[in-house]
Amino acid sequence: MSSIDSCNAELRELSIKIHDHPETMFEERYAHKVLTEFMEAHGFSITPHYLGLETAWRAAWSNVSPSSKKSVRTIGFNSEMDALPEIGHACGHNLIAMGGVAAALGTKYAMEKCGIEGRVVLLGTPAEEAGNGKIILIKRGAYKEMDACLMMHPTPGPKLSAGTGSSLAIQPIEVEYFGHPAHASGAPWEGQNALDAAFLAYSSISVLRQQMKPTHRVHGIVEGRDWAPNIIPDYAKMRWLVRAPTAKEVEVFAERVKKCFEAAALATSCQIKLVEHPLVYDLRQNDELASEFAAVMKHYGGVVIADVPGAAGGSTDFGNVTYELPALHPSFAIPTVKDGGNHTRQFTDSAATKEAHAIAISVAKCIALTGLRVLIDGDFYARVRISPLPLPPDDSIPPSAC
Incomplete structure (x- = not known):
């Protein structure tokens, strides 16, 4: 993942731009602009205002030989962008946005270097905090092209730890x-x-x-x-x-x-x-993806625990994504002050630190490597697919979600 390291300064600048320009649900126009421009500059094909949502976007890159007769897989990543009213990026979505970008870039460069066939798709999804942007995008088919989807989320917790537990x-x-x-x-x-x-x-x-x-x-x-x-x-x-x-x-x-x-x-x-x-559904983490992510984290000196203490009690519209396809949403701990967890002004400050950025970069490498295995290891992907998807409650996504 040296390619991510080579872009580290750019990625840090991108994260701080978003952090210092907080935008609430469905208002993420600045984030839409800087993120799509960044991805386009790194060789991705951009679809702005994706599927009729003004601040949603799609960045895609493929490495498929015209003569190839085998089907190739698509790995998806997710970047969130919205901030909270009054207190800004108190849930660290600047790190989530940057982390999705870093994972997509690292995957692309590894595919280029090693001749790995497949597709990479990064979705920029608005309004996680209240507007349920992913639920709207699910209804409009945004995730149907993906064989698996991964994202990451910061939280307080033990140093060098990540969690693959559920959410409410x-x-x-x-x-x-x-x-x-x-x-x-x-x-x-x-x-x-x-x-x-x-x-x-x-x-x-x-x-x-x-x-x-x-x-x-x-x-x-x-x-x-x-x-x-x-x-x-x-x-x-x-x-x-x-x-x-x-x-x-x-x-x-x-x-x-x-x-x-x-x-x-x-x-x-x-x-x-x-x-x-x-x-908004609970998170149903894919067991095989979670196991692979834990192994990669361990290789890089981290540890995955069932639940990072600071992550308990939260909810995310990515939960609905986990009901649609194999998916993983690890939380990862960043340094914070006492009583300075998510949705506090103290966490807003924490999400801008160099220490938090360095940890986010490490976790982005881990989800990129987990996603790469989906592309290159057919047996692993078969096990990922075998893990059963949960059944949603009847009629739980009303037409108004469209």
Whole structure:
């Protein structure tokens, strides 16, 4: 993987550009520009605004002899680009974007040097944090050309460690309450208090937590208009995330959560509107890819553990990718301060350090080497394919995901 080392300074610059120019979901125009220009400069064919998503893109390179009669395989990699509101790249997506680029470049140069036939595809996918960009791209066929897909994600954790554990499935739900305004002192009985409905739902969910399994999570916020204390609020909005270890468990748990919303509307005589966004599945790591990645990491002085401590409790739309084809999504530890894990300002700072970059480069080499084995070792790929894909819950990707 010396080719990745030769591009190290460029890759560092690319990562910092994205880090210092944070863009939230579906707004990743600068990242789209700098990443596609970089890949094109390194010999990849670019499809910008891929499959109708303005900030999605595809970079592809192939080494297929015109006289070859055998079928060749396609290895896929994934780069995320979006930042979080207010706190920037607090989930290290600048490292994910750069890592996908590095893995694709390393794979390409190894194929050129060794005469390996096959194809390399790198997808730039927007809106992982909230917009579920990969779910949209799955529905539009973005991953169908790949025989396997790999990506990487930073987290706090033990030095030189990576994890190939699962993630939580997640159901995003938006709730709106519609009431009737009234003078809060003069005629409060004429009002229907939408804010009361929101608070009642919030309290009901807090009570529900007593009966939740330890592995389940539900958390949300209240939004609304500019309320005034002397007016009965006629509108309130809430955004909630319901999580559990598997998609099936989320579906069951979400029904209990929705009853809290509905009961609050009934108690306050408010109207309710519920919107369930696409269900994000749990990660189902491919066992053969995970085993190969662990072996490569060990060769380079790292260690793969079942779950990196800092990675527990998160969710990713790459989980849906793992239900579609053989895939791997290792988390890797970068140096952070105490209580400075993902989605904190401290992690934003950590994602820009030279130490984090060096670790990301090492992990990018490991996923590149894992992907190369898919291309060159037919027996290994056969074992990868034999690993069963999980069955998604029925009707869990609604038409709105398109």
